[in-house]
Protein backbone atom coordinates (compact mmCIF):
# COMPACT_ATOMS: atom_id res chain seq x y z
CA UNK A 1 0.00 0.00 0.00
CA UNK A 2 1.43 3.40 -1.00
CA UNK A 3 0.56 6.47 1.03
CA UNK A 4 -0.22 9.85 -0.50
CA UNK A 5 -0.65 13.05 1.54
CA UNK A 6 -2.65 15.75 -0.19
CA UNK A 7 -2.24 19.06 1.59
CA UNK A 8 -4.35 21.98 0.43
CA UNK A 9 -5.37 25.49 1.32
CA UNK A 10 -8.31 27.70 0.48
CA UNK A 11 -11.00 28.92 2.84
CA UNK A 12 -13.62 27.82 0.29
CA UNK A 13 -14.65 24.19 0.57
CA UNK A 14 -16.48 24.26 -2.76
CA UNK A 15 -14.34 26.61 -4.81
CA UNK A 16 -11.78 26.21 -7.56
CA UNK A 17 -9.07 24.88 -5.26
CA UNK A 18 -11.38 22.32 -3.66
CA UNK A 19 -12.51 21.17 -7.11
CA UNK A 20 -8.90 20.77 -8.19
CA UNK A 21 -7.98 18.63 -5.19
CA UNK A 22 -11.13 16.53 -5.63
CA UNK A 23 -10.20 15.81 -9.25
CA UNK A 24 -6.71 14.81 -8.19
CA UNK A 25 -8.13 12.53 -5.49
CA UNK A 26 -10.55 10.93 -7.95
CA UNK A 27 -7.60 10.00 -10.17
CA UNK A 28 -5.54 8.69 -7.28
CA UNK A 29 -8.27 6.65 -5.67
CA UNK A 30 -7.64 2.94 -5.86
CA UNK A 31 -7.32 -0.02 -3.49
CA UNK A 32 -3.55 0.38 -3.59
CA UNK A 33 -3.37 4.02 -2.50
CA UNK A 34 -4.13 5.37 0.97
CA UNK A 35 -4.87 9.10 0.75
CA UNK A 36 -4.61 11.45 3.72
CA UNK A 37 -6.17 14.82 3.06
CA UNK A 38 -5.02 17.82 5.10
CA UNK A 39 -7.01 21.06 4.88
CA UNK A 40 -4.63 23.65 6.27
CA UNK A 41 -7.30 26.30 6.81
CA UNK A 42 -8.85 24.07 9.47
CA UNK A 43 -5.57 23.57 11.30
CA UNK A 44 -3.89 25.68 13.93
CA UNK A 45 -0.57 26.71 12.44
CA UNK A 46 1.34 29.69 13.84
CA UNK A 47 4.04 31.36 11.83
CA UNK A 48 7.72 30.74 12.45
CA UNK A 49 9.13 32.83 15.33
CA UNK A 50 12.67 32.78 13.95
CA UNK A 51 13.65 32.13 17.55
CA UNK A 52 17.13 32.18 19.03
CA UNK A 53 19.55 34.08 16.86
CA UNK A 54 17.32 33.58 13.81
CA UNK A 55 18.32 30.00 13.08
CA UNK A 56 15.93 28.79 15.76
CA UNK A 57 16.49 25.60 17.70
CA UNK A 58 14.97 23.40 14.99
CA UNK A 59 18.30 23.33 13.18
CA UNK A 60 19.71 21.41 16.15
CA UNK A 61 16.70 19.46 17.41
CA UNK A 62 14.72 19.01 14.21
CA UNK A 63 11.58 20.02 16.15
CA UNK A 64 9.62 23.24 16.20
CA UNK A 65 9.15 24.84 19.64
CA UNK A 66 5.57 25.90 18.83
CA UNK A 67 2.95 23.43 20.05
CA UNK A 68 0.19 23.38 17.48
CA UNK A 69 -0.86 21.14 14.56
CA UNK A 70 2.42 21.50 12.69
CA UNK A 71 4.20 18.41 14.05
CA UNK A 72 1.33 16.01 13.36
CA UNK A 73 1.15 17.17 9.76
CA UNK A 74 4.91 16.97 9.37
CA UNK A 75 4.75 13.35 10.59
CA UNK A 76 2.11 12.54 7.95
CA UNK A 77 4.34 13.98 5.23
CA UNK A 78 7.33 11.99 6.48
CA UNK A 79 5.29 8.78 6.35
CA UNK A 80 3.94 9.52 2.87
CA UNK A 81 5.36 8.00 -0.30
CA UNK A 82 3.92 10.87 -2.32
CA UNK A 83 2.90 14.43 -1.50
CA UNK A 84 0.59 16.76 -3.41
CA UNK A 85 0.45 20.49 -2.62
CA UNK A 86 -2.67 22.36 -3.75
CA UNK A 87 -3.04 26.06 -2.99
CA UNK A 88 -5.23 28.95 -4.02
CA UNK A 89 -3.14 31.78 -5.50
CA UNK A 90 -3.08 34.85 -3.27
CA UNK A 91 -0.94 37.82 -4.19
CA UNK A 92 0.90 35.69 -6.76
CA UNK A 93 1.90 33.34 -3.98
CA UNK A 94 0.62 30.43 -1.91
CA UNK A 95 -2.01 31.30 0.73
CA UNK A 96 -0.92 32.74 4.06
CA UNK A 97 -1.93 29.46 5.76
CA UNK A 98 0.35 27.57 3.43
CA UNK A 99 3.20 30.02 3.89
CA UNK A 100 3.05 29.66 7.67
CA UNK A 101 3.18 25.89 7.39
CA UNK A 102 5.71 25.76 4.58
CA UNK A 103 8.20 28.07 6.29
CA UNK A 104 8.31 25.85 9.36
CA UNK A 105 8.47 22.68 7.29
CA UNK A 106 11.52 24.00 5.44
CA UNK A 107 13.18 25.06 8.68
CA UNK A 108 12.86 21.64 10.29
CA UNK A 109 13.50 19.52 7.26
CA UNK A 110 16.07 21.43 5.24
CA UNK A 111 18.32 22.39 8.15
CA UNK A 112 18.23 19.20 10.20
CA UNK A 113 15.99 16.24 9.46
CA UNK A 114 16.20 15.74 5.68
CA UNK A 115 13.31 13.29 5.92
CA UNK A 116 11.43 14.66 2.92
CA UNK A 117 14.43 14.74 0.61
CA UNK A 118 14.01 12.76 -2.61
CA UNK A 119 10.23 12.48 -2.30
CA UNK A 120 8.48 13.17 -5.59
CA UNK A 121 5.67 15.66 -5.31
CA UNK A 122 3.14 17.59 -7.38
CA UNK A 123 2.34 21.29 -7.08
CA UNK A 124 -1.10 22.64 -8.07
CA UNK A 125 -1.78 26.40 -8.02
CA UNK A 126 -5.38 27.60 -8.43
CA UNK A 127 -5.98 31.20 -9.44
CA UNK A 128 -9.55 32.40 -9.55
CA UNK A 129 -8.86 36.01 -10.49
CA UNK A 130 -6.90 37.20 -13.50
CA UNK A 131 -4.75 34.09 -13.44
CA UNK A 132 -1.68 36.25 -12.98
CA UNK A 133 0.67 34.96 -10.34
CA UNK A 134 -0.01 31.27 -10.91
CA UNK A 135 3.53 30.60 -12.06
CA UNK A 136 5.07 32.74 -9.31
CA UNK A 137 3.08 30.76 -6.75
CA UNK A 138 4.46 27.50 -8.08
CA UNK A 139 7.96 29.00 -8.21
CA UNK A 140 7.71 29.83 -4.51
CA UNK A 141 6.70 26.25 -3.78
CA UNK A 142 9.48 24.85 -5.89
CA UNK A 143 12.10 27.06 -4.25
CA UNK A 144 11.23 25.70 -0.80
CA UNK A 145 10.90 22.14 -2.04
CA UNK A 146 14.35 22.41 -3.60
CA UNK A 147 15.76 23.61 -0.28
CA UNK A 148 14.34 20.42 1.20
CA UNK A 149 15.75 18.28 -1.59
CA UNK A 150 12.33 17.23 -2.82
CA UNK A 151 11.72 16.56 -6.51
CA UNK A 152 8.81 18.17 -8.32
CA UNK A 153 7.22 15.63 -10.65
CA UNK A 154 4.64 18.03 -12.05
CA UNK A 155 3.51 21.65 -11.73
CA UNK A 156 -0.12 22.20 -12.64
CA UNK A 157 -1.65 25.68 -13.09
CA UNK A 158 -5.42 25.93 -12.81
CA UNK A 159 -7.19 29.20 -13.63
CA UNK A 160 -10.88 29.85 -13.88
CA UNK A 161 -10.63 30.02 -17.68
CA UNK A 162 -9.11 26.53 -18.06
CA UNK A 163 -11.07 24.99 -15.20
CA UNK A 164 -13.06 22.45 -17.23
CA UNK A 165 -10.20 20.87 -19.09
CA UNK A 166 -7.72 21.16 -16.23
CA UNK A 167 -10.04 19.29 -13.87
CA UNK A 168 -9.96 16.42 -16.36
CA UNK A 169 -6.17 16.74 -16.57
CA UNK A 170 -5.90 16.62 -12.77
CA UNK A 171 -7.83 13.37 -12.70
CA UNK A 172 -5.40 11.94 -15.23
CA UNK A 173 -2.45 13.38 -13.28
CA UNK A 174 -3.66 11.53 -10.19
CA UNK A 175 -3.79 8.26 -12.13
CA UNK A 176 -0.29 8.79 -13.55
CA UNK A 177 1.13 9.73 -10.16
CA UNK A 178 -0.32 6.60 -8.54
CA UNK A 179 1.18 4.52 -11.32
CA UNK A 180 4.57 6.20 -10.93
CA UNK A 181 4.57 5.57 -7.18
CA UNK A 182 4.43 1.86 -7.93
CA UNK A 183 6.36 1.60 -11.17
CA UNK A 184 8.91 4.35 -10.76
CA UNK A 185 9.26 7.96 -11.81
CA UNK A 186 10.87 8.47 -15.18
CA UNK A 187 13.07 11.25 -13.82
CA UNK A 188 16.84 11.38 -14.00
CA UNK A 189 17.20 13.74 -11.02
Ligand SMILES: Cc1cc2nc3c(=O)[nH]c(=O)nc-3n(C[C@H](O)[C@H](O)[C@H](O)COP(=O)(O)O)c2cc1C
Pocket residue numbers: 010011012014015016017018088089090091092093126127128129130131132133134
Ligand atom coordinates in the same frame (compact mmCIF):
# COMPACT_ATOMS: atom_id res chain seq x y z
C1 LIG B 1 -6.14 37.99 -0.96
C2 LIG B 1 -6.35 37.43 -2.31
C3 LIG B 1 -5.37 37.57 -3.28
C4 LIG B 1 -5.54 37.05 -4.56
N1 LIG B 1 -4.54 37.16 -5.49
C5 LIG B 1 -4.72 36.63 -6.72
C6 LIG B 1 -3.70 36.69 -7.70
O1 LIG B 1 -2.59 37.17 -7.46
N2 LIG B 1 -3.97 36.17 -8.93
C7 LIG B 1 -5.16 35.61 -9.24
O2 LIG B 1 -5.37 35.18 -10.37
N3 LIG B 1 -6.14 35.50 -8.31
C8 LIG B 1 -5.95 35.99 -7.08
N4 LIG B 1 -6.92 35.88 -6.14
C9 LIG B 1 -8.10 35.10 -6.45
C10 LIG B 1 -7.90 33.69 -5.92
O3 LIG B 1 -6.89 33.01 -6.65
C11 LIG B 1 -9.18 32.94 -6.03
O4 LIG B 1 -10.09 33.51 -5.15
C12 LIG B 1 -8.98 31.52 -5.65
O5 LIG B 1 -7.91 30.91 -6.29
C13 LIG B 1 -10.13 30.73 -6.07
O6 LIG B 1 -10.02 29.58 -5.38
P1 LIG B 1 -11.12 29.26 -4.33
O7 LIG B 1 -12.38 29.09 -5.14
O8 LIG B 1 -10.63 28.02 -3.73
O9 LIG B 1 -11.19 30.39 -3.39
C14 LIG B 1 -6.74 36.39 -4.87
C15 LIG B 1 -7.74 36.23 -3.89
C16 LIG B 1 -7.54 36.74 -2.63
C17 LIG B 1 -8.62 36.53 -1.60
